[in-house]
Amino acid sequence: MKIGEASRLSGCHIETIRYYERVGILSPTVRSESGYRCYADHHIQQLRFILHARELGFSVDDIRELLSLKEQPDLSCQAVDSITDKHLHGIRNRIKYLESLARELRRISASCPGGDIAECRILEALGNSSD
Amino acid sequence: MKIGEASRLSGCHIETIRYYERVGILSPTVRSESGYRCYADHHIQQLRFILHARELGFSVDDIRELLSLKEQPDLSCQAVDSITDKHLHGIRNRIKYLESLARELRRISASCPGGDIAECRILEALGNSSD
DNA sequence: CTTAAAGTCTGTAATCGCTACAGAGTCAAG
DNA sequence: CTTGACTCTGTAGCGATTACAGACTTTAAG
Structure with a gap:
């Protein structure tokens, strides 16, 4: 799906989505032939996570760390x-x-x-x- | 007096003093031959006013307005x-x-x-x- | 008198988390 | 075929500072 639909599904503004990618808290996307970003379901999940964390006031740096921890299910959740x-x-x-x-x-x-x-x-x- | 002493007397950082001048809430100063800013007592008063207002969280725009009102003693203080x-x-x-x-x-x-x-x-x- | 240190100048970039363009290219419907 | 909607990149703005770089001036010590 393209960025417009990703925006509708996640609730993030289009420009904010591109911003999250730029600062490295949203995984980069595959690009279409014409250079359009192509989003998959896991991107939407990520965006919802980010959005919720932002609503709770976590900084982008905090979120980067939280997302990285999320990838390591065997670690203690102390961090x-x-x-x-x-x-x-x-x-x-x-x-x-x-x-x-x-x-x-x-x-x-x-x-x-x-x-x-x-x-x-x-x-x-x-x-x-x-x- | 030069900016260093103005800084010590007012409690504002030197760079902040120059910033306040730039955004127009601190009156511009006379300059010495070599281009140094020369501060008078009323500048220190102004800086203390600004500092206190900032400590209370007033925005620079608010402060600009407060300072302008201060110059008009006959107005009602409703504003x-x-x-x-x-x-x-x-x-x-x-x-x-x-x-x-x-x-x-x-x-x-x-x-x-x-x-x-x-x-x-x-x-x-x-x-x-x-x- | 010389030299070193401290002070000051201007102008620019960074901070944070977006938001808002401009100007160009792409795609779908009528 | 053209119009309109969509997307792209790159850049600048917000607010209130702070932090330089690089140049200049002043002051104090030797």
Whole structure:
């Protein structure tokens, strides 16, 4: 099948499919006489895997590694767990960071009486280095 | 003062200072005979404002607007509030999104018995389109 | 006075994960 | 036979920096 159908079946944009091939997480395809990429079922499977992993926020590098591990069924899945844990850890850190930002913004915003710019506490707070 | 001292006083990297000038959120400087940038106190103030706003996650475009509003003390600070609220909203949405990712990752991760890759439920879950 | 080190300049490329073209070629239907 | 849909490659853009290379200037020490 050609890239258009692969796109419809996998849910990946055409340009993204070509991108995944370029960065080496999607296996290269056979080419037709005219140079069109020809996709097989396993490509669709791969694309769905990639898409789902991306939806869960895994990086392309993580996915490369996950796909490579997938090819070695006899290995312990500890490496997979480790990638997942690291990723989860990263997400939790980002959440904590964003929560602290939100708290701080809320605090600053609440302190502003809402009159003229001259008395705006938000701008004032931004002007002061560490408050 | 030259860029090195401006960097030390403001806490911005030298290259970042030049970048802020290039994108137009830091006022251009007078140049010395040899072409070195000469910074005054108000540049340091501006840099601290920018740095703090960036720490709170405001975009460069937001900052450009905040700085421009700051120059008009007679205006209502409603525009400032609006930028801040929008930003806070964006952060809260990102938090929600990351929390849903974390829940899903946790769920998938917990379902894995931890043996061989062949039985790894994480890889299995990633392979299945919508679960 | 010379030389070495530290500072500064401009311009360009890299980061990440796509997305969006331009311009050319291919294929199927009417 | 032509129109339109599809595909190709290659390149540039996004955002906010960071990281050079290669050239120039200034400062401090010997």
